[in-house]
Amino acid sequence: MTKVKMPLANVETSETSSESASVSFKTNLEKYTARHNRQGKSYSFPHIIASPLRYEANYEYPLIVWLHDLGKTEKEIFEVVPKISVRNYVAVAPRGIATNVKRVARSRINGRLVCEKRWNERVYDWSETEENVSEAENLVFDSISIAQEKYNVNPRRIFLVGHGNGGTMALRIALRNPREFTGVVSIDGAFPTLEHLPFRAWREARELPILMTAGGSSSAHAPTITPENLRLFHTAGMTVTIRQYRETASLKKNVAEVRMQNILRDVNTWMMDRALNPQAPLCEYFKNY
Numbered sequence: 001m002t003k004v005k006m007p008l009a010n011v012e013t014s015e016t017s018s019e020s021a022s023v024s025f026k027t028n029l030e031k032y033t034a035r036h037n038r039q040g041k042s043y044s045f046p047h048i049i050a051s052p053l054r055y056e057a058n059y060e061y062p063l064i065v066w067l068h069d070l071g072k073t074e075k076e077i078f079e080v081v082p083k084i085s086v087r088n089y090v091a092v093a094p095r096g097i098a099t100n101v102k103r104v105a106r107s108r109i110n111g112r113l114v115c116e117k118r119w120n121e122r123v124y125d126w127s128e129t130e131e132n133v134s135e136a137e138n139l140v141f142d143s144i145s146i147a148q149e150k151y152n153v154n155p156r157r158i159f160l161v162g163h164g165n166g167g168t169m170a171l172r173i174a175l176r177n178p179r180e181f182t183g184v185v186s187i188d189g190a191f192p193t194l195e196h197l198p199f200r201a202w203r204e205a206r207e208l209p210i211l212m213t214a215g216g217s218s219s220a221h222a223p224t225i226t227p228e229n230l231r232l233f234h235t236a237g238m239t240v241t242i243r244q245y246r247e248t249a250s251l252k253k254n255v256a257e258v259r260m261q262n263i264l265r266d267v268n269t270w271m272m273d274r275a276l277n278p279q280a281p282l283c284e285y286f287k288n289y
Helices: 074-084 130-150 165-176 227-236 255-276
Strands: 002-005 010-013 028-031 036-038 041-043 047-051 061-067 090-094 097-109 112-125 153-163 183-187 209-215 239-245 284-286
Touching: 047 074, 047 130, 061 074, 061 130, 061 165, 061 255, 074 090, 074 255, 090 130, 097 130, 130 153, 130 165, 153 165, 153 255, 165 183, 165 209, 183 255, 209 255, 239 255
Parallel strands: 061 090, 061 153, 153 183, 183 209, 209 239, 239 284
Antiparallel strands: 002 010, 002 028, 010 047, 036 041, 047 090, 097 112
16 A cells, blocks of 8 residues: 655555656655455455645544546546545545446448457446445445544544446445435436335435536536436435536636536535534525536
8 A cells, every 4th residue: 555645635545556646746655554354354455545734633524435437446536635625524535346348449441330349448336236335335434444543534524425426326325324424425426226225224314415416518428317316305305405517618628627626616515514514405406506
């Protein structure tokens, strides 16, 4: 495991790497080993822990558990934590579960698409089989335990945040374990299917604050909140904030990056509101946020 010291935050990662995780980061690598116990056995798993700038050991910090999107890894935390806040949180990101995706390379010959190559690509994802859901739960709670061992984390201020497929898994895990989290955020993640009992603790889940974001234009690869989802939220009496973000043109940055910055800025505000005041708002839907 490698401890990475950075200008914006202190970051510990479970793998040694000589590459910078972001062009704006300058890293100094130092060997560090971490292991954890699961069912009495010592094991390690890829993850990254980030501590806030000017960390105060006597202050109980809120914790962000970040679940990355399909095709990403735990290093996605380098891209998002500085845009959320470099001072407000301890953050931890486990790596998703390895899976193989079939890829095909095609070229056009005489007006026809011809397959030139097929191969399997290893990626990390949060697929929703029962086995993977259980393993994802273990990774989330093991990550929380490791963060609590290393830093002063407020056990009543733990937020589960995910992007894309990670957002869908964050919703599923939080709904299955609503008493363990102060809130859950799904950034462009679809609401989980009703398989594998996402509402097995539905009475407690009614008190769980939920923030979901959706795409605001045809170029935003984000799911749409369906009328069926809204009816489900209403019937279950869930506390859900749904915000739709439109892509805004920028001369200096691409529209997707600007959109994500706006989302992460609001995620910080939403989480801090609940960290300071656990009472959540009523269900709301913003079409032109």
